[in-house]
Amino acid sequence: MNTFLDDASALLGPRGLVTDADLLSPWLTDWRGRYHGRALAMALPGSTAEVSALVKLCARHGVAIVPQGGNSGMCGGATPDASGAQLLLSLRRMDAVRAFDAAARQVTCEAGVILETLHRIAQAEGLRFPLSLGGKGSATVGGLISTNAGGTQVLRHGTMRALVLGLEAVLADGSVWSALTPLRKDNRGFDLKQLLIGSEGTLGIITASTLRLVPAVAERIVVWAGVGSIHDARALLLHGEERLGAAMEGFEVMPEATLRAVLDYLPDARAPLERSHPWHVLIEVVADRACAANLRERTETALAEAFASGLVHDAVLSASEGQAEAFWTLRESVAPAERAKGPAVQHDISVPVERMPDFIEAAVATMEQRHPEIEAVAFGHLGDGNVHFHVIAPPGAVAGAWQDLEGKAISAEVYDMVAEWGGSISAEHGIGQAKLEELERLGDPVSLALLRQVKAALDPQGILNPGKLVRLAPLGATP
């Protein structure tokens, strides 16, 4: 191993290899403090050529690589295992913007560029990168692509997959696959780009990408509406799609109890509507310059219709950017507010959009019936058929111990239901190490076989992020 570290050090230089335990330690635990690992060292290459040379060195020595971006993933995908034999490969130093073409609306940037930085760069040119999420201050472009990140604007602009025009990656043998030039149409074989997006570093290490930008927002309205049921929320979604079309960028829901929890958690915040309603809907309506003309009028008309038909009980349109932001703050405070209430297990799940209302009702009822002391809450991206389903521990439960035992059993029950309803146990957070066993337990055997075949073909040595997303020998199987 010393030979390996010496060679790596010679290759990367003093800034490029960290072995000091104190400097390493923050990167060996995920941001939520759930996964802990050890590492041989942390490599911080400064260029694609260095990544390539490093991977070749790792392949020669059989050293496993754990790629890491902003270390803000939700499933432990960027945390090494406990062996101390894996190399942490941080892409943070690779944060150059290689090219920006405002007319073509595209930017080519390296994997380490932080999402918030990308937002600023686009904004400065009158453009927008239309994907955002809570971790935007630390999440990197490479990590977002590797996990096919979602967020709050997927309804209109899609997940990361829809925004990647070109890609550069280092493969398991150290070869550089370069497909950064964006071609709108290219049918030279199956799309290798798509294979790497969402592969969580198990098939290659993303070093750069060309991303799609959209025109800046010219007009924005945030609607807060109270509705009588989650079914009415879905009916309002369809009504909005019909009347507002592409202008509807986000459609988020939360039940009354969740809004109350948020208001308890944020003492300065106030409820958007006077009275209480079984469910609350936040709708983001946005237009660029080409479509801004009558956006408010169209939104008001659509809401008036929904009010007249009884779909909406009460609603308010943001009158200023400040009010729009205040509405979003309520939505974005759901996770911390729930956390403040005590231990919980969270599930990032999706089912077909049209089945979501029935699923939410069934899942909440089933869980609360089986486990009378817990509280089950669903909130989030109804427009994408993706909710975050949280089960909050009974009062007095011990954090940590509860999640490991009761929480884990409850999660298995939730995932069983999701599987029965034709849904996904990971809508946007990925698999990482957190959900690998559940994926192997519940995944379609043909899909799992395909994942393994592709993994074995592209990484025969198994050095790319082993133990995440896909493994050749499932736990408990005789190799």
Place this chain on the structure above:
Amino acid sequence: MNTFLDDASALLGPRGLVTDADLLSPWLTDWRGRYHGRALAMALPGSTAEVSALVKLCARHGVAIVPQGGNSGMCGGATPDASGAQLLLSLRRMDAVRAFDAAARQVTCEAGVILETLHRIAQAEGLRFPLSLGGKGSATVGGLISTNAGGTQVLRHGTMRALVLGLEAVLADGSVWSALTPLRKDNRGFDLKQLLIGSEGTLGIITASTLRLVPAVAERIVVWAGVGSIHDARALLLHGEERLGAAMEGFEVMPEATLRAVLDYLPDARAPLERSHPWHVLIEVVADRACAANLRERTETALAEAFASGLVHDAVLSASEGQAEAFWTLRESVAPAERAKGPAVQHDISVPVERMPDFIEAAVATMEQRHPEIEAVAFGHLGDGNVHFHVIAPPGAVAGAWQDLEGKAISAEVYDMVAEWGGSISAEHGIGQAKLEELERLGDPVSLALLRQVKAALDPQGILNPGKLVRLAPLGATP
């Protein structure tokens, strides 16, 4: 082989297996008459279960399978080889619509459904399937997905890849991979769907899919504009994107000489504009009910600005559906009009949109300089960076012989240029057998290695459409 045919016949029944030479013959040649093959038989399975059983039988006997949809591909991807040992597998009988959900705007249909039928089914429910192309009367959904088809609405709605929400396919070992349930968000590993889309039957046989529909067109305007250069056409594209946003669904170009050829070919057609212009632009502007309100006004304003700045020399907006169709007839008659002029070689190519004007000028000049008697013409989907670059033989050239000799050499030169400019030698038609050698000659070695690794992993026996798109041992290589 008799055992195989007996088993296949027992499996598929009398309607399911055709061995009669006369009945087979129309399917052994592609629609343009360029590729000819022989086949052991043509299987016409009626269900996914039959396809699965048949593939298992083929795997057992080592019989290669050539899947075929409407037999309207451009690259011979559905034509068997000359050996007579391959089985033609037609999906035509699998033409059921399994589910239609108007509210969710999605349809699940089998591979053999014809594109025009799909258009009708959607229209009957006030919806639209937003992909269309010349062969819509014969092209099947399975073939369109297998080749990731494009067409004239890609600018707004993307290629087939963007419209596939779910997929069902039979893999090389006969297992059925079923992922028809559409989830807007699903991060359970890399997206296997994307791998099968555009794989031309080399990784699996697509048997069904769930497709995205969009609202019906409420208002449609077709603009015909005359511009001074291909650079001005690109500037007009940017102006249109800025002013009309998502309403601009198509942006097609042709030079004056091509319009003249079309008018000669269609004696009853008339030129949209009075005078001649170096380049002509056809712009399709479309809105659904949510956005139709002021579409004509917005289009007129955008054009007036382009006129004032000198970008557009003259323009006319369609005043009726009849006129809109008449403009499109001119565009769609380019290919037959060019064919009527004599032998030619055609190239379906793309380069980055922003480089396309320079590329067209350079490619036309280079070809006409090197081969003084030919005529080089570029026309098509400028909005997607995809043009069809045709080189027409000198007067008196003998059809067939010219293509095989001079034409082939000229094609190699065109593809060399495309590769130098960072483009694709197949923008929308695929590779099939037509472009396999050129892909192997010009393709990036890392990409080619990846294609082969995936192919070897998913079809280790090499029974799925061998000789198309990707082959493990390139021509001339010692296996």
